Amino acid sequence: MFIDARTLPNDTVVDSDICIIGGGAAGITLAKEFTGKSYRVCILESGGLELDSTTQSLADGKNVGLPYFALTRASTRYLGGNTNRWGSWCTPFDDMDFEYRPWVPYSGWPFTKRELVPYYERAQAICKLRSLDYYDPTRVVEDIGNPEVQVLPLLGNKIVTKMWQFHLPAMSFGQAYKSEIERANNIDTYLHATVVDIEANNTVQAVRRVRVASLSGNKFWVASRIFILAMGGIENPRLLLASNKIQSAGLGNQNDLVGRFFMEHPHLYGSGKILFTNPEHYPVLYTTESQGRYSAQAGLCPSRELQEQEKILNYIGCLTPSSDVWAKTSMSDEFSEHISAIVNDFGYLANRVVRKLSNKPNYVRPRRMVLDIITKSEQAPNPDSRITLSRERDRLGVNRAQLNWRLTSLDKRTILRMQQAIGMELGRADLGRLKIELSEDDSWPVPLSEGGPFAGGWHQMGTTRMHIDPKQGVVDQNCRIHGISNLYIAGSSVFPTGGFANPTLTLLALTIRLADHLNAKYFPT
Amino acid sequence: MKRRNLLVLFSLSAIIPGLTSSWLYRGGSASSDKEIEGKLLKLFSEMKSPKVIGAEYLRSFPGQVDSKVLLARICSSCEGGARSLTQMDARALREWIHERQRKDFEEGRIIKLQGWILSATEVQLCALATLHS
Numbered sequence: 001m002f003i004d005a006r007t008l009p010n011d012t013v014v015d016s017d018i019c020i021i022g023g024g025a026a027g028i029t030l031a032k033e034f035t036g037k038s039y040r041v042c043i044l045e046s047g048g049l050e051l052d053s054t055t056q057s058l059a060d061g062k063n064v065g066l067p068y069f070a071l072t073r074a075s076t077r078y079l080g081g082n083t084n085r086w087g088s089w090c091t092p093f094d095d096m097d098f099e100y101r102p103w104v105p106y107s108g109w110p111f112t113k114r115e116l117v118p119y120y121e122r123a124q125a126i127c128k129l130r131s132l133d134y135y136d137p138t139r140v141v142e143d144i145g146n147p148e149v150q151v152l153p154l155l156g157n158k159i160v161t162k163m164w165q166f167h168l169p170a171m172s173f174g175q176a177y178k179s180e181i182e183r184a185n186n187i188d189t190y191l192h193a194t195v196v197d198i199e200a201n202n203t204v205q206a207v208r209r210v211r212v213a214s215l216s217g218n219k220f221w222v223a224s225r226i227f228i229l230a231m232g233g234i235e236n237p238r239l240l241l242a243s244n245k246i247q248s249a250g251l252g253n254q255n256d257l258v259g260r261f262f263m264e265h266p267h268l269y270g271s272g273k274i275l276f277t278n279p280e281h282y283p284v285l286y287t288t289e290s291q292g293r294y295s296a297q298a299g300l301c302p303s304r305e306l307q308e309q310e311k312i313l314n315y316i317g318c319l320t321p322s323s324d325v326w327a328k329t330s331m332s333d334e335f336s337e338h339i340s341a342i343v344n345d346f347g348y349l350a351n352r353v354v355r356k357l358s359n360k361p362n363y364v365r366p367r368r369m370v371l372d373i374i375t376k377s378e379q380a381p382n383p384d385s386r387i388t389l390s391r392e393r394d395r396l397g398v399n400r401a402q403l404n405w406r407l408t409s410l411d412k413r414t415i416l417r418m419q420q421a422i423g424m425e426l427g428r429a430d431l432g433r434l435k436i437e438l439s440e441d442d443s444w445p446v447p448l449s450e451g452g453p454f455a456g457g458w459h460q461m462g463t464t465r466m467h468i469d470p471k472q473g474v475v476d477q478n479c480r481i482h483g484i485s486n487l488y489i490a491g492s493s494v495f496p497t498g499g500f501a502n503p504t505l506t507l508l509a510l511t512i513r514l515a516d517h518l519n520a521k522y523f524p525t
Numbered sequence: 526m527k528r529r530n531l532l533v534l535f536s537l538s539a540i541i542p543g544l545t546s547s548w549l550y551r552g553g554s555a556s557s558d559k560e561i562e563g564k565l566l567k568l569f570s571e572m573k574s575p576k577v578i579g580a581e582y583l584r585s586f587p588g589q590v591d592s593k594v595l596l597a598r599i600c601s602s603c604e605g606g607a608r609s610l611t612q613m614d615a616r617a618l619r620e621w622i623h624e625r626q627r628k629d630f631e632e633g634r635i636i637k638l639q640g641w642i643l644s645a646t647e648v649q650l651c652a653l654a655t656l657h658s
Binding site: 272334335336337338339341342343345346419420423424425426427428430433434435436437 | 577
């Protein structure tokens, strides 16, 4: 049932067994897992069924670090959350993303990828994707069955091909699962219900109830056996920090970890150009064109060996026909035109075509294929990259979030080293030449908002990270906040590391795992 | 050559780039150098672009502003030495260069010019074009 929280009388107390705070991808997935059970569930969603600017303004905050999207746009406050505007990019994390890597400080999850595999399979179904084996590029190419669609013949011990799957048009969870949740007898969804405080008991070992407010001015309480925060990588830590009546540092923050380790996937829309010289291997599978045609797209990643050897993070580069208007017929700068000229004198075309054509009177130099590289890179966990509270408060009296996004030299070096490795592999495989369009120092290019290539990926991770040791993590391996018996977190804020992969599929897998854990622990059949 | 002198030479070549390969190459005559150089430069379809790229390369590697040094580097991996290149026809020579380019990338002999990741062989060929009168 859907309930408009604006109609509830002041100080109403809603009783529940499980209270899910947030109606986005994680919240809706939890609700689906709990549907039809014998216990009562309530979802508290700040927004309604559609975007509303007044509600959205509650997400406004301050950005004091690297250029980032306005916080009013970083999260989406209506049923479905950020799935109302995502692109359906889905791929699981790599095995190595879960491992401790000595060159990546704070790396390592409390379990391996193997633990999540059965949950990834279930997450695939929720996202209406194909099976997990469709992340094997060989399998994808076989299925497509078009000889023009190939995996690039690169050396697997350096550069590997990884796949995304898509369900297009991208699915809003709010629209796709609204009816199912509305019909569920044991689930009440309160819309226009913003949690403004979490009230713990005096010893802060359990949550008693949460205070909920609507923009109409009324306030009520929700008491529950279990509470799950599912509001995303900015709002989860914000609410914990703001719930500071008993523990002044905020709930779960006894070791000053809440809000720290904010991670994104630094995106560069044009970190380099590829002059592709081998038409037999044009990388259509690696371009955005492939999404619509095949519901799949490939990218270029470092192998495990390369990551270990070069001590770099994970990364993916995908390709797009160059946005540079000159690249259709020429390169954008004179020096690049000269490179383009000489490469074809010795490469594929020289050996197969030029010899035949160059003696003919009407010979025209073959057209080049120029591609831009779109980089999406892992960010190293950095405790100084963080969410804190601003002194400003929103209309409901909650301190706004303040984001200080920071990157390290390892983040930049990863991208530079990968560009070089891809360039070397393209040359070795006689596919073309790569131009790095990135400075060699630690600075980052002009942000997208100012016409440059640099931006985040709309992926907010790590701010309530997972670790078995409460001195190193906010939640334990079951996503329960250390020290608080009945408060859990679902979503990408629990990620200890972020890989290169878009977080949705992995956060859904973790969420399903959490649902199974709660069912087994609290409601065994 | 005495072993001791060879060791001294290799030590010096670490300080003076190109010394070793150019000394070892000195077996060729001036006319065979010209012949090899001519054959290599004929592989380019035009000379303007190689000269520009070669000039950029030589600005970064002034120690190689010498055709002999460049030829020695380009020919260093050729079985039978530089002389065998003079016996190749244009097609065989182009294929040899092509394979050398691939090996450069495989073995890390790359040169970065204005962001471009290039094979050492291809830029050294361009440098040869730059020095060619």
